[in-house]
Amino acid sequence: MTSFLRPGQQSASAFGLAFDVDRDAGGAGAAPVFNKNERLAISEQRRRLPIYAHRTELLYLVEGHATTVVVGETGSGKTTQVPQYLHEAGWTQGGKLVACTQPRRVAAMTVASRVAEEMGCRLGQDVGYSIRFEDVSTPGVTRVRFCTDGVLLREMMDDPLLLKYSCVMVDEAHERSLATDVLLGLLKKIQRRRPDLRVIISSSTIEAEKMARFFDTSNVRRPRAHAEGVQQGAAPSRSPALLSVEGRTHNVQVHYLEAPASDYIQAAVETAVNIHREDLPGDILIFLTGQDECEAAVKLLDEEGRRLQRSRLKLRMQAVALYAGLPAAHQLGVFEPAPRGVRKVVVATNIAETSVTLEGTVYVIDSCFAKQRCYNPLTGLESLLIAPISKASAAQRAGRAGRVRPGHCLRLCTEGDFEQKLPATTVPEMQRSDLSGTVLQLKSLGIDNIMHFEWLAPPPAEASGWLGGWLGGRAGRRGGGVVTMIRALESLHALGALDGDARLARPLGAQMADLPLDPVLARMLLAAGQMGCTAKVLTVVAMLSVQSVWAPGGRRGVDEAKARFAVAEGDLVTYLNVWRGWEESGRSKKWAIENHVMHRSMLRAADIRNQLQAHLRRQGIKQASALEGATSFDHDEELETVRKALAAGMFINAAKLTEELTVKLSDQADTGASVYRLVRSAGGSAAAVKLRIHHSSVLFRCRPQWVCFYAAEQNDSGWYEMRDVLAIESGWLTELAGHVYKMVPLNPQMRR
Template sequence: MSQFWKPGAEKPRLLDDEEGGVVFLSSSLSSASSIGYGYASIEKQRQRLPVYKYRTAILYLVETHATTIIVGETGSGKTTQIPQYLKEAGWADGGRVIACTQPRRLAVQAVASRVAEEMGVKVGEEVGYTIRFEDFTNKDLTAIKFLTDGVLLREMMDDPLLTKYSVIMVDEAHERSISTDILLGLLKKIQRCRSDLRLIISSATIEAKSMSAFFHARKGRRGLEGVELVPRLEPAILSVEGRGFNVQIHYVEEPVSDYVQAAVSTVLLIHDKEPPGDILVFLTGQDDIDATIQLLTEEARTSKKNSSGLIILPLYSGLSRAEQEQVFSPTPRGKRKVVISTNIAETSLTLEGIVYVVDSGFSKQRFYNPISDIENLVVAPISKASARQRAGRAGRVRPGKCYRLYTEEYFVKEIPAEGIPEMQRSNLVSCVIQLKALGIDNILGFDWPASPPPEAMIRALEVLYSLGVLDDDAKLTSPTGFQVAEIPLEPMISKMILSSNELGCSEEIITISAVLSIQSIWVSGRGAQKELDEAKLRFAAAEGDHVTFLNIYKGFLQSCKSSHWCHKNFINYHAMKKVIEIREQLRRIAQRIGIVMKSCESDMQVVRKAVTAGFFANACYSEAYSQSGMYKTVRGSQEVYIHPSSVLFRVNPKWVIYHSLVSTDRQYMRNVISIDPSWLLEVAPHFYQQHRLNPIH
């Protein structure tokens, strides 16, 4: 093994820099021999990563500082290597565990697989991972554990001080998801009670000084002679240089009207004119990705140009493991891989072989209006920081090119420098219930890296109160509040599950909840919309989408979970397999909190009542004289429409409840069910006073 600094050994030479961090000056790293038979090449690959020469420095800083902030480009090796360095240095001895969090599930799985491969072990043994509804760890063996920020937050409900972890590395902190921000605030609190816990905050573009200031907002302890004790509370900052090559940036001369079509044309142009090298295309979501793949495939079929050498692959969070692995596998000789991705490939994942990047300039982002109580998933322009990250993907293996589907003037003048943290533009209902479940009652006084808007916080408290989750003192109710907090789903779905217990339809509601946890169970209908619509009609229930899901689930089971049946009916086979897994996990959780599993057979009225009990705040009605298909939300009188993907599109029942809204040219309701308005008064009389509903009857 290579020599590297171990905790307690003579320290390497270091120099404090003017930023208050520490810069590593020298070390005696010998060249590493292979770890074992067959691992020489992997060990050589590890040594070639930019982070390798900082190994001694990282270990020294982690030993001597409570918090270490590591800034390094994606691809520098920080995510895969630092947990291994920590294990080799003894941080997992004595049954302790090294944790590394990621904002995205796909990144958790991919990184765990890579680290297990490098260490020559199976995933689930020494290297494990946990994401919502999947736990591949072994409590006796796992030393390095990859998990999402959200899963680590849930672990705090059982172990508030996270006592089994010696080091927690919060990776991709610059993404500033809600879970990351809550986690950072809570870890800062835990540090006060656990001087043995080490934190590593790692990121590609993070503003290191502001993160350092956040963790240093308290005075250090001093020893008797005025010597500061270890660990030092002042965070260390280390910058890990990447090994990027030069990337040429190309802009469009005129703004493009359809970025999907423009992306397709650009890919074909690159394939026709440019030398070998894989292409990475950044789009906004699964719908865009499916549409682009369809267009490229058609183009490859009909084009006289040599587009037969393209291997076109999607990359987004809902993919199966098999589909993910295709993206990471080497490109066959004479072929060119085209990976069409959401912003997940911006920082979380490193794809080798990418030489060309096509950047649409957009991503899907949540924006919540606490006044109207409507949260939208909106296609919005990315920030300059994101645009730079995307371009950087092209310079990993050799000089590359980035084709931006927007003008240079737009980039310079219109695009914001940084993105807005998710905490400041999201519905905070789930966030509030998590903090309440962790015993943090003064939520407005909580130490946030970025303060949430007070209006959003107040609205979240109102919704949780109306769901019966919080009492008059804004504390969790017993048992409802604690049960809702225990279920790892949004509180409205959790409340729907609890109500199904009283209504005797828990089997059906658990199935519906599992389907709602998946992005979509349908295969995209681009180019075959008529066939998709016909397939939907085979399962369509007059009551709406939720009951339609039950019909599909039943059909899938009756087909003996056949992939052929799914293909024939335009249903995503991998999504249905995931529904089965999630349903099983939810059943176990439901039984643990005292829910009796019972079927209502074919009484769909109780199923709709249970949905209403959870989602009463999303009720809408159609006015007698309104324009075709328009609804108004009971709360806020917002204009909304049924999404074309719903089985109730064009059916237009008078009263409906939706699961979520998506905003394009209009506000569209997704996953819609018809209801009787009298149920609203039954399940939420405090929310809907009689006089607000009467005029509408």
């Protein structure tokens, strides 16, 4: 393959690229693809999609097979068209629905909007979507429903067999998110009871055969009761069918660096600028790893764009960011076509890797990195590290180009590094995540034997020594992930969600499972109901459920704004002051801007708060008390009650200040970082963990003796940094969690 020199060394023409010529132009004719051309009728646009040529075959396979795996390349139209084909073929008759799940909420929203447009209906009528804390659909009217995997999982709490659905399509299953893997396991289980349920799985080539083998139950004997319930000859085949659909219209030429780039952000910016100087049409999509990198790149591109305005280029460069923390309206705005005479440069995280399509993209610049969460069950903490992507992800990213003309993907690594250092596939999220929420959900669905649940890929088997030997025989063939599972069960038992036999505790465990929250937040909310401070804790939980309430931008301005609301009790109580200020301003957008608060995040938090309040009301949890009317903390007793309720959910993540101090010798201005240790460490791996308060916390420059934190992530330097920190009193741990913590006399000879 053609390689190119390091960006910035020479002009773009020296890269050996011919941006206006397709390398394989003389090859086979291109497959048709959807181009959003307003001059064409929607029906004609749909007929131009590659999936249209396979419409009859697809419906035939769905009719005759319980499970169909569709291998569709980027741009094939499978996401928007398959649900419509099912609707047109009668799968939504008799009040039934067709569900199409997406791994990300932005994909569910954008795809639903497009399908509603194609079907000529208002969004929320025949076509709707449901994401966490947002439902745009009409019961009894909506026939095609797009939703995230997690939303459909929660729906099983009320409808375990998904009786109102005739067909469920799991889109982008190859991403292997935690919710996707659990959903696939449950759908396989449901099909044993409901042979009429059709499952369609959209997957990449690499995962397709694995999916088909997983759902193949042709050799499994069906229970007599179920066999008698299906008329002879009417039951669909239990052997999955596979259908492959071509994708891109044009070929995508892939290019590599000749030498590694020391700074991939700068390299990406320079490459984009060099492409822009060629003055050829086509938008640019840059893949980076996170919000900070995206915003930094956009800032650099804006500066370069201003410099290039003096040149005689026909196109002007407009840089925009796309990442998960961006407000929904801003995310949707990225998909709007660029104005005439403007080249759009989208700087995105892997949110743009699958599902969503940015029309007009011709050039993809791939950093070949992404942020990955890795959970360590031995410490109970997460790491968020920048790691190389897989070859499968790189192929998905390259597929974003070539939609409207011959495309180019420029990978910011050498070809040798790509072939040798990038793994073939991404490690499934199931094998690198905390499973507490998943286990609680499965328990609430009546699946008590978690070890024998059929996972597409079981959690990792880290168990060793006596623990691995003790559980090895009990776990059986599917007994991977012993330590991860044990850690999840221990956490849920400590929170009171499970009883001593690891069964769902009632009523507490059932109430926690019913709330659309992770177990820690659910526990603190229920504790608030018992202590009589539900209103305050509802506010905190709602604000913890949004990406961030603080506006992105200069750190100094945000820090000054935080100082106006900060209290010594920590971030969670500070959120209450922010909420009160916003409410007293009449929920003013102007107030939010002046105080560096994201108005949309506050509105979303308010909506989440109302929904959680409705959940508590349905559970019959009392919300009125002497504390409910308080608008400020005039009494220490009121504040202490709220803090205790918050600590009742976070006591597992308690840490104590040590006498250790870490100083960066190379920085004379560095006053040192205070070191915290986990209270629950009890020796072993957790005891070696060093924690410090993250710079975004209002307690960053303080030294509270005892704290609880909602989240802690390991950064590239090896530190675990605590976010959303609450200062507590040491005696609260034994008071709130006497089954976990116990006060013992300190031996003076022991190291403190």
